[in-house]
Amino acid sequence: xxxxxxxxxxxxxxxxxxxxxxxxxxxxxxxxxxxxxxxxxxxxxxxxxxxxxxxxxxxxxxxxxxxxxxxxxxxxxxxxxxxxxxxxxxxxxxxxxxxxxxxxxxxxxxxxxxxxxxxxxxxxxxxxxxxxxxxxxxxxxxxxxxxxxxxxxxxxxxxxxxxxxxxxxxxxxxxxxxxxxxxxxxxxxxxxxxxxxxxxxxxxxxxxxxxxxxxxxxxxxxxxxxxxxxxxxxxxxxxxxxxxxxxxxxxxxxxxxxxxxxxxxxxxxxxxxxxxxxxxxxxxxxxxxxxxxxxxxxxxxxxxxxxxxxxxxxxxxxxxxxxxxxxxxxxxxxxxxxxxxxxxxxxxxxxxxxxxxxxxxxxxxxxxxxxxxxxxxx
Amino acid sequence: xxxxxxxxxxxxxxxxxxxxxxxxxxxxxxxxxxxxxxxxxxxxxxxxxxxxxxxxxxxxxxxxxxxxxxxxxxxxxxxxxxxxxxxxxxxxxxxxxxxxxxxxxxxxxxxxxxxxxxxxxxxxxxxxxxxxxxxxxxxxxxxxxxxxxxxxxxxxxxxxxxxxxxxxxxxxxxxxxxxxxxxxxxxxxxxxxxxxxxxxxxxxxxxxxxxxxxxxxxxxxxxxxxxxxxxxxxxxxxxxxxxxxxxxxxxxxxxxxxxxxxxxxxxxxxxxxxxxxxxxxxxxxxxxxxxxxxxxxxxxxxxxxxxxxxxxxxxxxxxxxxxxxxxxxxxxxxxxxxxxxxxxxxxxxxxxxxxxxxxxxxxxxxxxxxxxxxxxxx
Numbered sequence: 001x002x003x004x005x006x007x008x009x010x011x012x013x014x015x016x017x018x019x020x021x022x023x024x025x026x027x028x029x030x031x032x033x034x035x036x037x038x039x040x041x042x043x044x045x046x047x048x049x050x051x052x053x054x055x056x057x058x059x060x061x062x063x064x065x066x067x068x069x070x071x072x073x074x075x076x077x078x079x080x081x082x083x084x085x086x087x088x089x090x091x092x093x094x095x096x097x098x099x100x101x102x103x104x105x106x107x108x109x110x111x112x113x114x115x116x117x118x119x120x121x122x123x124x125x126x127x128x129x130x131x132x133x134x135x136x137x138x139x140x141x142x143x144x145x146x147x148x149x150x151x152x153x154x155x156x157x158x159x160x161x162x163x164x165x166x167x168x169x170x171x172x173x174x175x176x177x178x179x180x181x182x183x184x185x186x187x188x189x190x191x192x193x194x195x196x197x198x199x200x201x202x203x204x205x206x207x208x209x210x211x212x213x214x215x216x217x218x219x220x221x222x223x224x225x226x227x228x229x230x231x232x233x234x235x236x237x238x239x240x241x242x243x244x245x246x247x248x249x250x251x252x253x254x255x256x257x258x259x260x261x262x263x264x265x266x267x268x269x270x271x272x273x274x275x276x277x278x279x280x281x282x283x284x285x286x287x288x289x290x291x292x293x294x295x296x297x298x299x300x301x302x303x304x305x306x307x308x309x310x311x312x313x314x315x316x317x318x319x320x321x322x323x324x325x326x327x328x329x330x331x332x333x334x335x336x337x338x339x340x341x342x343x344x345x346x347x348x349x350x351x352x353x354x355x356x357x358x359x360x361x362x363x364x365x366x367x368x369x370x371x372x373x374x375x376x377x378x
Numbered sequence: 379x380x381x382x383x384x385x386x387x388x389x390x391x392x393x394x395x396x397x398x399x400x401x402x403x404x405x406x407x408x409x410x411x412x413x414x415x416x417x418x419x420x421x422x423x424x425x426x427x428x429x430x431x432x433x434x435x436x437x438x439x440x441x442x443x444x445x446x447x448x449x450x451x452x453x454x455x456x457x458x459x460x461x462x463x464x465x466x467x468x469x470x471x472x473x474x475x476x477x478x479x480x481x482x483x484x485x486x487x488x489x490x491x492x493x494x495x496x497x498x499x500x501x502x503x504x505x506x507x508x509x510x511x512x513x514x515x516x517x518x519x520x521x522x523x524x525x526x527x528x529x530x531x532x533x534x535x536x537x538x539x540x541x542x543x544x545x546x547x548x549x550x551x552x553x554x555x556x557x558x559x560x561x562x563x564x565x566x567x568x569x570x571x572x573x574x575x576x577x578x579x580x581x582x583x584x585x586x587x588x589x590x591x592x593x594x595x596x597x598x599x600x601x602x603x604x605x606x607x608x609x610x611x612x613x614x615x616x617x618x619x620x621x622x623x624x625x626x627x628x629x630x631x632x633x634x635x636x637x638x639x640x641x642x643x644x645x646x647x648x649x650x651x652x653x654x655x656x657x658x659x660x661x662x663x664x665x666x667x668x669x670x671x672x673x674x675x676x677x678x679x680x681x682x683x684x685x686x687x688x689x690x691x692x693x694x695x696x697x698x699x700x701x702x703x704x705x706x707x708x709x710x711x712x713x714x715x716x717x718x719x720x721x722x723x724x725x726x727x728x729x730x731x732x733x734x735x736x737x738x739x740x741x742x743x744x745x746x747x748x749x750x751x752x753x754x755x756x
Binding site for chain 2: 089103270
């Protein structure tokens with residue numbers, strides 16, 4: 001195996017692949033990055049037990065300046081290999097595999113000899129049929145993920161709740177996540193020949209949206225028994241799926257309400273951020289909302305016995321229904337409000353002090369809802 | 379005490395004062411920020427056992443929008459007070475001390491009530507005579523500090539070595555620091571009526587240069603028995619001095635050399651950074667320089683038994699003297715090279731493989747030297 005390549009183009013792709021590689025893995029070869037050089041180009045692979053990422057650098061694209069002298073494969077220690085490539089002096093570098101997987105990397109005056117590993121010992125990538133692909137506009141896909149992944153559980157006690165449930169049928173795609181204290185659900189229109197119900201680990205989705213650069217227009221999704229493959233540009237992103245049955249969540253979302261307020265999402269977020277400054281210092285991180293319907297007045301209270309108190313009359317555009325005193329974790333509300341984007345008109349609907357309340361965008365009420373369970377303080 | 383003030387102007391000054399405040403102090407009142415409101419303006423104070431910083435906001439400067447209703451003093455919990463002020467909704471805020479040091483802060487719809495502390499219990503600032511002030515151009519002062527403070531010791535076993543020695547006499551200012559493995563010495567011209575020999579803690583100097591904003595043209599230095607006061611704009615920065623006698627360092631700096639090379643500082647730094655990628659992974663963090671005078675060739679070697687090896691022929695502009703094999707800690711050389719700034723022509727002079735070597739700027743050889751002790755590897 002021997003080639004030379006444009007250093008910047010190579011680094012762009014290793015930056016993608018690097019996201020799948022963990023230095024904490026218990027499988028030593030997975031701390032490495034695999035290079036496979038074929039006649040048509042170079043494939044770079046990184047993997048951990050949950051996700052695998054490959055990036056392809058084509059020989060055809062002259063910008064890559066890829067000159068192939070002989071094909072082959074090698075696994076190099078990812079951390080050092082990346083640091084070395086980033087610090088090399090030249091615009092290009094040469095890589096040549098010597099005996100015993102020793103690998104010579106040269107660029108300008110620099111000459112590195114790195115101990116590689118036999119690529120035959122690297123685990124095989126999962127096999128995923130790409131016949132029935134679903135195709136999403138990138139922005140919409142990122143929105144669906146970012147709006148739901150905030151609600152996944154970080155506790156491993158119920159593993160299915162650490163994932164986002166994707167339900168694909170004739171109604172389109174419904175994406176839902178809950179950690180049993182809060183829930184996020186987003187629906188979008190999509191046509192699919194097949195029906196699917198899968199649970200994708202939240203961590204995989206978070207890494208995936210970080211990997212998709214702004215220049216990517218579309219992303220394709222292929223689903224197999226226990227793997228999902230996302231492909232875009234020259235990148236393939238594999239994630240394992242979570243086993244098990246995701247709970248029915250539709251019945252958790254209330255249909256009617258007794259008190260409804262509308263806000264600008266950014267205004268309400270700022271108020272909750274201020275109130276949470278003090279609640280974070282108290283033992284139970286809770287803030288209280290008091291609604292006086294007759295006065296059309298909603299007031300937020302936060303306090304910490306040590307530091308002090310805060311109170312703030314909220315700037316709501318409408319307020320209808322019954323009086324209410326309700327307490328909740330401000331961090332859940334902050335996460336939920338951020339998911340609407342800035343300056344969106346939102347509707348917050350309450351049933352009672354002990355029932356979950358919902359936040360929806362006024363413009364798209366049926367397709368997006370954030371739900372938060374209050375805290376009983378009496 | 380009651381006033382209103384421009385929020386941004388206030389934050390600019392609390393950001394300075396905040397540098398002196400540690401949440402880890404064993405003296406509870408020092409986790410607070412002191413506000414003293416007099417007829418002419420507001421003084422903000424922060425302190426820990428080593429440094430104290432005050433900033434003054436003048437009533438005269440209309441930009442501060444400082445409206446004083448009644449004077450007084452209060453100590454507020456610094457961390458929360460700063461977070462609250464940063465998140466308030468209005469351009470201005472009002473502050474009023476109520477009974478029992480409770481303090482009401484209002485801005486727009488927000489209303490915070492914070493538990494303050496009695497300002498009478500706050501420690502007094504050190505007293506420093508400001509009659510014999512030394513005045514430095516800010517850029518030059520920052521340069522002196524940044525070029526020497528890199529060599530202070532981080533070990534408390536010899537406390538004087540954790541500081542930078544400032545010697546002021548008819549020759550000007552000599553600033554020197556050493557951790558006994560390396561040494562940095564910088565001299566500048568300055569006229570002073572008095573002679574001084576003081577040791578300023580390295581940490582104080584690091585905080586000081588961070589506090590001086592780019593807009594500051596001059597900085598004044600006043601020295602007392604055990605304190606030094608730096609003043610600039612409306613800020614006063616006090617540091618304690620270190621007790622004890624700083625070692626004589628002049629005799630450590632060799633006068634002659636047997637091998638001398640000149641480099642561009644940035645080029646050499648890049649080469650050392652590459653070589654140290656591997657040396658960092660070996661048990662003794664050492665790289666080797668091999669000089670072949672007849673070939674006019676200097677080669678840098680780094681290796682890690684686990685990862686591999688690197689070798690690089692250095693790009694030197696001149697090479698005179700005897701052959702040499704010398705090994706040293708690359709991190710000391712990296713710190714030293716960075717202190718010259720980018721693309722400076724530097725001279726590196728060696729006596730033998732076991733004697734310290736020096737790095738000096740070709741343009742200013744007599745006034746600035748970095749010295750590094752090699753490592754014996756045989």
